[in-house]
Amino acid sequence: MxxxxxxxxxxxxxxxxxxxxxxxxxxxxxxxxxxxxxxxxxxxxxxxxxxxxxxxxxxxxxxxxxxxxxxxxxxxxxxxxxxxxxxxxxxxxxxxxxxxxxxxxxxxxxxxxxxxxxxxxxxxxxxxxxxxxxxxxxxxxxxxxxxxxxxxxxxxxxxxxxxxxxxxxxxxxxxxxxxxxxxxxxxxxxxxxxxxxxxxxxxxxxxxxxxxxxxxxxxxxxxxxxxxxxxxxxxxxxxxxxxxxxGRHYNPVEEYRTENAETLLLTIGSFTETAKIVVDARREKGEAVGLISLRLWRPFPFEEFRRAVRGAKTLIVFERAISFGLGGPVVAEVRSALYDEETRPKVASIIGGLGGRDMSEEDFEYVIDRGREVAEKGSDRVLETVGIRGESEALKR
Amino acid sequence: MTDKLTWKDMEVGNIVKEAGNACFRRTGDWRTERPILDKDKCIKCALCWLYCPDASIKPGEDGYYEADLYYCKGCAICARICPVEAISMTEEEER
Incomplete structure (x- = not known):
């Protein structure tokens, strides 16, 4: 008991x-x-x-x-x-x-x-x-x-x-x-x-x-x-x-409302719980948005991850670290995991929550909207971020 | 011997289960100089035996202490420590 x-x-x-x-x-x-x-x-x-x-x-x-x-x-x-x-x-x-x-x-x-x-x-x-x-x-x-x-x-x-x-x-x-x-x-x-x-x-x-x-x-x-x-x-x-x-079940990759999702958000750690609230709100509005969360980070869960994103058009990786000169470390691995797939979603990378910066539901809303845009049109910014002041002026050379 | 082992032969965490197996390792081939003992000068004080960091100096049946060249790396500590300068170092020749 x-x-x-x-x-x-x-x-x-x-x-x-x-x-x-x-x-x-x-x-x-x-x-x-x-x-x-x-x-x-x-x-x-x-x-x-x-x-x-x-x-x-x-x-x-x-x-x-x-x-x-x-x-x-x-x-x-x-x-x-x-x-x-x-x-x-x-x-x-x-x-x-x-x-x-x-x-x-x-x-x-x-x-x-x-x-x-x-x-x-x-x-x-x-x-x-x-x-x-x-x-x-x-x-x-x-x-x-x-x-x-x-x-x-x-x-x-x-x-x-x-x-x-x-x-x-x-x-x-x-x-x-x-x-x-x-x-x-x-x-x-x-x-x-x-x-x-x-x-x-x-x-x-x-x-x-x-x-x-x-x-x-x-x-x-x-x-x-x-x-x-x-x-x-x-x-x-x-x-x-x-x-x-x-009685509680865990798996390497958690899938949340991913059924027929066109847009998938990917998070790790405590971001996931806030993301769920925002995904629920989008589903309420009839948008095909889902969430996947990497619980197992090493060994990287290739099989479960590929299965989870299969069928999605857009994958937005929202993470809390920078690899300088590369971008987001998680998105780099995710892209690599998808490379050999015949059909794969377009991938957008957004970074936020650095050094304890609070990420609110509104920030997650932005991540989904901006992520879709970036996946479609690409980005001219050094980093795509949320909540970093002046970010849109940090352009790639 | 070790260059025939594959990854499957590696022990868990690379543990060496056999204690004291360093004696199988020929460290003498690292040597560039070898110690030569002059028994006329040697007073059998055993300081070389005491100081040798590789325990490669051993007492012989005649009571003199000499380096086992299978292990001796030629560090010259014995030559330096010898109080009567009975040990000299000489260059290993190219073979």
């Missing part, structure tokens, strides 16, 4: 981590992630969670401590945001290559400069290629559910990969919403005890983290790519089992 409680998304992540009976937490507080490690530290201090909380002096050390914990077979969790994710960057790659299933919540935050503690996806886009399984949450319930699910998938013996759970800084991390909390017995049924076959053990000495000379490095990378390719089936299986036990 689930309990319905009001929880901030950050606290939902902490509660999920507690119910997952994590062994080791190592994190460094940084806005807007702070409430996650703060709550976990509290749980450990009050004896509500039997885990080791390792305070550290930086995010680089937080991830390093997590690797050490994972090496002895501990269930391991950390959380960070923005600059913190940048500071731990090199160790983020090590976790995936060494196949340590560290689970990390990222309360997405803009990157300096100028200094900003507010939300966008610059931090997430900078870790696209780190070899972590990555998902984006839309609401507090998802933040809870996907954290539990992350342990189940990452620790699967067929997978052994770290998982990043992204939640938008402030617009999600600090929002209190009703969350259905399951019984501990249900979580235990979903998430078996973690047994790591290669745990460091003085009785059976072995080496973790040896170097890889040129005659072997490339083979290790191909092996890693193959594992990453294979993890998709466990990801789907994990969501299937989740539905069987908890």
């Amino acid at each position: 689930s309990r319905r409680v009001a929880l901030e998304a950050s606290h939902a992540v902490a509660e999920a981590t507690r119910m997952a009976d994590v062994d080791v937490i190592s994190a460094y507080p940084i806005t807007p992630q702070t409430h996650i490690p703060e709550r976990l530290a509290e749980m450990v201090a009050y004896g509500d969670l039997d885990a080791a909380y390792i305070p550290v002096e930086s995010e680089h050390s937080a991830m390093s401590a997590c690797l050490g914990a994972a090496a002895v077979g501990a269930r391991t969790f950390t959380a960070t945001a923005g600059q913190g994710l940048e500071l731990m960057h090199e160790v983020v790659y090590v976790a995936s290559a060494m196949r340590y299933p560290v689970i990390m919540a990222v309360a997405n935050r803009a990157l300096s400069a100028p200094l900003s503690v507010w939300g966008d996806h610059s931090d997430a886009m900078a870790v696209r290629d780190t070899g972590w399984i990555q998902v984006f949450c839309q609401n507090s319930q998802e933040a809870f559910d996907l954290t539990i699910w992350a342990f189940r998938v990452g620790e699967d013996p067929q997978v052994l990969l770290p998982v990043m759970v992204h939640l938008d800084g402030f617009t999600l991390s600090h929002v209190t919403e009703p969350v259905l909390l399951p019984e501990q017995s249900e979580v235990d049924r979903f998430l078996p005890r973690y047994h790591y076959r290669f745990a460091l053990n003085p009785d059976q000495p072995m080496t973790h983290g040896a170097f890889g000379p040129p005659e072997i490095y490339a083979e290790t990378k191909l092996a890693q790519a193959v594992v990453f390719d294979n993890c998709k089936k466990t990801i789907l299986q994990g969501w299937q089992e989740f539905r069987d036990i908890f």
Whole structure:
């Protein structure tokens, strides 16, 4: 029997981590992630969670401590945001290559400069290629559910990969919403005890983290790519089992009112919920507008994505990051995913919500209207954005 | 040996399950200079054995300490540390 409680998304992540009976937490507080490690530290201090909380002096050390914990077979969790994710960057790659299933919540935050503690996806886009399984949450319930699910998938013996759970800084991390909390017995049924076959053990000495000379490095990378390719089936299986036990269903690409849609809006993360309101309004008016949201970001859900956009005339990608000299990082991947399709929608790219800029329903209305125009006629602007003052005067040379 | 392995042979996370297998790795082929011991000068103090970073210097049956050239990288720390200058470095010849 689930309990319905009001929880901030950050606290939902902490509660999920507690119910997952994590062994080791190592994190460094940084806005807007702070409430996650703060709550976990509290749980450990009050004896509500039997885990080791390792305070550290930086995010680089937080991830390093997590690797050490994972090496002895501990269930391991950390959380960070923005600059913190940048500071731990090199160790983020090590976790995936060494196949340590560290689970990390990222309360997405803009990157300096100028200094900003507010939300966008610059931090997430900078870790696209780190070899972590990555998902984006839309609401507090998802933040809870996907954290539990992350342990189940990452620790699967067929997978052994770290998982990043992204939640938008402030617009999600600090929002209190009703969350259905399951019984501990249900979580235990979903998430078996973690047994790591290669745990460091003085009785059976072995080496973790040896170097890889040129005659072997490339083979290790191909092996890693193959594992990453294979993890998709466990990801789907994990969501299937989740539905069987908890009754909520997740999929790599969420489709919302996409039936016979001519125009599709694509969002990731908490943009999705506002987009749904605007899509509903357009449908009320009789417009064939639908929405797709990428929940699974890595591995990129090619199959589900292509299926979701099939038949649409226009696809408008609305995202929260800039790749300077390229445009939107998400739209670049989306276009690439569509290239080999015989029929494909025209794609428009619009960027907004940078550094915590609020995106209202009106902004989403603009995105749909302007997106259609841009898809049809192209754009002469350096970037197509919403809500950036003077944008129409920033013309391409 | 490792250049015959394919990606399928890679251990999970590139773990090395066999402890102490560094002894199979011939690091001596990195060497550009080799240490030569003058037994007339050597006082068998074992400082070279103590300082060798690769543990490639070993005591022989006669009590003298000499470098195992399968491992010795020719770093010359032994020559530098020797209190009686019994070890000299000589260029490896092109082969």
